[in-house]
Amino acid sequence: MSSTIPLKMQVEIERLRLKSPFRIAGYTFNDVPVAVVTLHSERACGRGEAAGVYYLNDPPEQIVRTLESHRSTIERGIDREQLRQLLPLGGARNAMDCALWELEARHSGKHVWTLCGIDQAVPRITTFTLSADEPAAVLRSAEALPHAQALKLKLDGDVQMDKERVRVVRKLRPDAWIGVDANQGYTLKSLNAVMPTFVEAGVKLIEQPLRRGHEAELEGFDSPIPLAADESVQGLTDVPGLVGRFQVVNIKLDKCGGLTEALAMVREARRLGLQVMVGNMMGSSLATAPAFVVAQLCDYVDLDGSVFLAEDRRPGVTYQDGKVHCPSSLWGDVK
Structure with missing residues (x-):
């Protein structure tokens, strides 16, 4: 889209209520503040939503200050x-990037995925996330997701508790794909301690086992389960440093700065022989929609953020048979 088109920018903070508190290693979330940008041209408007990156001191208030x-x-x-x-x-x-993509779609009369070189955006199997609660509560949460084909367990680094969380979910769902997300909760020693249980339970993916900055400790670590970098990879320039340490790159638009950077990261990861995952910080369906475009190019999809909201945008993403689908009327509608 031409840089000479004058724009009007509207930016505001919205607070999205959660159905219940959500826990990961070191954090508990009760609601989700997000920054919403709307760009207006004479002919159309484009929107983007961002929650920021909580562990990098990038809250919505800072997003608004930066844009202003x-x-x-x-x-x-x-x-x-x-x-x-x-x-x-x-x-x-x-x-901003997502707002520019939607604005271009509306100017061009082409869907965003078409602009990205994707023939059609189709529903994708997504993980559904279980909070790092007591094992009995994790079990109840899993019981409430009989439709899920893939489950992701948030862990907190408590080795015995994490083992039990994985065991109870696998016993309940012997058929499901299961991944775990340590959110930097382990050391190499504790990772080795939980690994046999993960292998026995058929865990298929381990996200971010060690703290950001400790990636070198994974050099030569022969993991029987693929390791995905999340906090250890922010943008395109971080991807080459994952080789020999991780097997999967977890791309989140809030981390990398939008759909444009995410697409570049997918290309670079593929060039380096790495698999690709797309996730999202918590947010509404407006944040999920551009990530859904990236999902068309990924091996793993983790786009259930709006499930945790007491109220989502309308229209919103839909979930059926364990798959996520984003209607074109939600974002980037060209009609």
Whole structure:
């Protein structure tokens, strides 16, 4: 889209209520504040939503401040490549980038996935996430998801508790694909301690076992289960450093700064022989929609963020038979 098109930017913070508190290693979330950007041209508008990256001090308030500081530059007209030069990785660039994609779709009369070179966006099997609660509560949560084909267990680094969480879910769902997300909760020693239980339970993926900054400890670690980098990979320049340490790259638009960077990360990961996963921070269906485009190119999909909301946007993403689907009327509608 031409950088000479003048724009009007609207940016605001919304608070999305959760159905119940959500726990991961070191954090408990009761609601989700998000920054929502709307870009208006004379002919159309485009929207983007970002929650930011909580562990990098990138909250919605900072997103708003960042965008406001660049208002004059943005409103004079900006394209996605100029945006990559203007803003660093993170929520502000994500919200703006996604708004520019939707605006281009509406200007061109082509769906976003078509602009990305994807023939058709189809439903994808997604993981459904279980909070790092007591094993009995984790079991109840799993029982409430009989339709799920894939389950992801949040863990907190308590070796015995994590073992039991995995065991009770596998006993309940012998048929399901199961992955676990340590959210940096392990050391190499504790990872080795839980690994036999993970193998016995048929766990298929382990996300971010060690703390960010400790990736070198995985050099030469012969994991029987693929390891996915989440906090250890933010944007495109981090991808090469994962080789020999991780087998999977978890791409999140809030981390990398939007759909444009995410697509570049997919290409680089494939070039380096790595598998690709797409996830999202918690947010509404408006945040899920651009990630759903990336999902068309991924080996693993983790796009259940809106499931945890007491109220989502309408229309919103839908879930059926364990798959996520995003109607074109939600984001990037060209009608």
